[in-house]
Amino acid sequence: MAKLSFRTDFCKGCSLCVNACPKNVLAxxxxxxxxxxxxxxxxxxxxxxxxxxxxxxxxxDCIITVER
Amino acid sequence: xxxKALMKGNEAxxxxxxxxxxxxxxxxxxxxxxxxxxxxAKRMPKIGGTFLQAESExxxxxxxxxxxxxxxxxxxxxxxPGISLKAEGLSYLAGADLPSLVVNVQRGGPGLGGIxxxxxxxxxxxxxxxxxxxxxxxxxxxxVQEMADMTVKGFDLADKYRxxxxxxxxxxxxxxxxxxxxxxxxxxxxxxxWAVTGTQKARxxxxxxxxxxxxxELEQLNIARYERYKLIxxxxxxYEEYMMDDAEYCIxxxxxxxxxxxxxxxxxxxxGIKVGLIRPITLWPFPKKPLLAAADKVxxxxxxxxxxGQLIEDVQIATQFKKPVHLCNRVGGMIVTxxxxxxxxxxxxENGGAK
Amino acid sequence: xxxxxxxxxxxxxxxxxxxxxxxxxxxxxxxxxxxELGIEGKTIGVAPxxxxxxxxxxxxxxxxxASHGRAPAVATGLKRANPEGHVVFTYQGDGDLASxxxxxxxHSAARNENITIIFINNAIYGMTGGQMAPTSLPGQVTQxxxxxxxxxxxxxxxxxxEMLSELEGPEYLERVAVNNVANVRKAKKAIKKAxxxxxxxxxxxxxxxxxxxxxxxxxxxxxxLEWVDEKMIPYYPLGVYKDRSAESEEK
Numbered sequence: 014m015a016k017l018s019f020r021t022d023f024c025k026g027c028s029l030c031v032n033a034c035p036k037n038v039l040a041x042x043x044x045x046x047x048x049x050x051x052x053x054x055x056x057x058x059x060x061x062x063x064x065x066x067x068x069x070x071x072x073x074d075c076i077i078t079v080e081r
Numbered sequence: 082x083x084x085k086a087l088m089k090g091n092e093a094x095x096x097x098x099x100x101x102x103x104x105x106x107x108x109x110x111x112x113x114x115x116x117x118x119x120x121x122a123k124r125m126p127k128i129g130g131t132f133l134q135a136e137s138e139x140x141x142x143x144x145x146x147x148x149x150x151x152x153x154x155x156x157x158x159x160x161x162p163g164i165s166l167k168a169e170g171l172s173y174l175a176g177a178d179l180p181s182l183v184v185n186v187q188r189g190g191p192g193l194g195g196i197x198x199x200x201x202x203x204x205x206x207x208x209x210x211x212x213x214x215x216x217x218x219x220x221x222x223x224x225v226q227e228m229a230d231m232t233v234k235g236f237d238l239a240d241k242y243r244x245x246x247x248x249x250x251x252x253x254x255x256x257x258x259x260x261x262x263x264x265x266x267x268x269x270x271x272x273x274x275w276a277v278t279g280t281q282k283a284r285x286x287x288x289x290x291x292x293x294x295x296x297x298e299l300e301q302l303n304i305a306r307y308e309r310y311k312l313i314x315x316x317x318x319x320y321e322e323y324m325m326d327d328a329e330y331c332i333x334x335x336x337x338x339x340x341x342x343x344x345x346x347x348x349x350x351x352x353g354i355k356v357g358l359i360r361p362i363t364l365w366p367f368p369k370k371p372l373l374a375a376a377d378k379v380x381x382x383x384x385x386x387x388x389x390g391q392l393i394e395d396v397q398i399a400t401q402f403k404k405p406v407h408l409c410n411r412v413g414g415m416i417v418t419x420x421x422x423x424x425x426x427x428x429x430x431e432n433g434g435a436k
Numbered sequence: 437x438x439x440x441x442x443x444x445x446x447x448x449x450x451x452x453x454x455x456x457x458x459x460x461x462x463x464x465x466x467x468x469x470x471x472e473l474g475i476e477g478k479t480i481g482v483a484p485x486x487x488x489x490x491x492x493x494x495x496x497x498x499x500x501x502a503s504h505g506r507a508p509a510v511a512t513g514l515k516r517a518n519p520e521g522h523v524v525f526t527y528q529g530d531g532d533l534a535s536x537x538x539x540x541x542x543h544s545a546a547r548n549e550n551i552t553i554i555f556i557n558n559a560i561y562g563m564t565g566g567q568m569a570p571t572s573l574p575g576q577v578t579q580x581x582x583x584x585x586x587x588x589x590x591x592x593x594x595x596x597x598e599m600l601s602e603l604e605g606p607e608y609l610e611r612v613a614v615n616n617v618a619n620v621r622k623a624k625k626a627i628k629k630a631x632x633x634x635x636x637x638x639x640x641x642x643x644x645x646x647x648x649x650x651x652x653x654x655x656x657x658x659x660x661l662e663w664v665d666e667k668m669i670p671y672y673p674l675g676v677y678k679d680r681s682a683e684s685e686e687k
Binding site for chain 3: 105107131133135136137139140141143144145146147148149150151153155169170173177277278279280281282283286287288289290291292
Binding site: 015020022023025026027028029032033049051064066067069070071072073074075077078079080081 | 437438439440441442443446450451453454455456457458459460461464616617620621650656657658661
């Protein structure tokens with residue numbers, strides 16, 4: 014069982030992580046707004062996460078920690 | 082007394098730099114200062130130092146910037162067109178508050194100019210040379226001995242005030258041979274906690290930088306730098322007075338022009354004209370106080386220089402236009418002669434100093 | 437068990453880059469390599485002029501900001517000041533390294549200066565708002581090539597790895613990309629090698645990273661990654677252009 018955590022206030026909502034995820038775990042939030050004024054990423058399907066870290070590898074702002 | 086060696090001015094600069102503890106030289110060949118590079122190329126590898134002929138003056142000054150960032154003593158040398166190429170680097174060194182020594186053995190300009198001696202980089206040197214508000218300490222030797230001494234002094238002042246010191250010589254000073262004493266001990270090293278030497282993970286990282294995008298902060302940095310400059314103006318002015326005690330006329334000249342002027346002064350006094358010399362050794366900070374004091378005593382000043390009239394402006398400012406300031410000059414690689422200076426002294430004294 | 441987290445050498449501050457700009461990925465890779473090699477305490481980085489000018493804020497090692505294009509000269513000074521004690525890298529964009537700083541690039545390579553250069557090629561000037569770069573593709577529309585880069589008027593893009601590979605000097609030249617997970621992994625391997633070469637005193641190592649500029653390319657971050665595959669990589673083929681040590685081992 015893998016676990017994702019986010020430094021949400023560093024997120025710029027670029028979606029590169031969303032597209033990198035092979036399991037459709039992530040989505041850009043439609044209602045939340047972070048301290049920088051972006052819609053941040055969130056795990057909408059966390060149970061499907063396999064901990065491959067593809068999202069974190071593509072994140073330009075290094076906001077994702079992956080545990081397995 | 083230490084033994085004296087017969088050396089060229091350029092060689093004296095190089096050897097003095099080594100004795101002052103400089104182990105890094107970066108340069109690019111240009112007449113009439115190439116002996117400095119040649120000397121360093123021979124000596125540095127023998128003493129564990131670095132000599133590197135850079136791909137350009139631009140690269141050389143940035144290599145200086147790199148070594149200076151680590152807190153080590155470092156220098157470069159060039160001549161007028163090459164100094165223009167280094168101007169960007171000089172501005173960055175000033176903006177990052179890095180100590181370094183730069184030698185300019187001037188030649189005639191503008192443009193490629195000639196290869197004969199000149200003092201026409203006076204404005205460029207005393208006003209900083211590159212963009213932005215800043216100064217360099219500018220030292221003007223008038224003998225081979227002073228070429229050595231000012232090099233050592235330059236390193237010390239650069240370290241003390243975290244800025245560039247420039248030795249502003251000319252082709253004559255670089256090429257002339259004189260006996261020189263090199264009894265030089267390096268001064269005690271100054272702590273440089275700002276230097277980038279690797280954090281060893283024992284401190285917060287140091288950043289060497291001249292970028293400051295917040296205008297309020299950049300303004301404060303400039304103001305703080307000029308506070309430091311004020312200290313230099315108070316404490317580091319160097320000049321020589323020659324036969325000024327009873328002088329009615331005062332020549333102001335530096336470097337080779339001052340040497341020529343001294344000969345003319347001796348001759349003028351034989352003919353009954355009371356003339357003396359104030360020779361700025363630091364061109365920045367400029368000896369404003371002795372000149373202002375002299376303005377109350379003499380009838381007129383005469384700036385003797387190898388440029389179209391650059392030093393003369395500082396003399397006018399320093400003396401607050403209290404007395405006329407005359408100009409006696411040659412340019413383009415031509416050098417003023419004692420006869421020319423004497424003739425001008427006579428002309429001025431016949432008119433009682435009036436312009 | 438943590439399988440992925442922010443490397444220690446990367447400072448804990450927000451990056452100023454636009455959303456989706458791959459500068460951040462490359463910063464992280466450099467920091468990961470610094471962590472893995474345990475060299476943060478002796479590393480000195482040199483930031484360029486351009487979008488990554490403020491890279492000096494983003495790494496926890498000592499940093500120096502250089503004037504435009506002169507990073508390899510500054511790095512030369514930093515390295516020569518203490519060849520054994522300093523690990524020196526520059527981080528430069530295409531305007532900085534391939535245009536204004538070309539002389540410093542070529543000559544530090546020719547000298548086989550023992551430094552590591554990370555070269556970000558995104559075919560555009562980002563910081564100044566999207567002007568033509570020396571690496572902009574033929575026909576590419578930018579602010580200063582509004583009708584597309586006309587090679588008759590402004591010449592052809594500069595291929596840095598190919599060009600430098602003709603020199604005897606450099607030790608290692610590789611071009612990588614960061615437009616997908618597999619390429620990012622390869623990029624990290626190359627960057628690590630470029631640092632290891634320096635630690636092993638092998639000399640000049642340059643990694644050219646094909647990168648994106650979604651803002652000035654006028655694309656979404658995802659579309660920009662695809663554009664790298666469609667347009668950039670065909671013009672700038674990925675791979676090792678020079679690896680002297682590997683070549684001499686083969687012989």
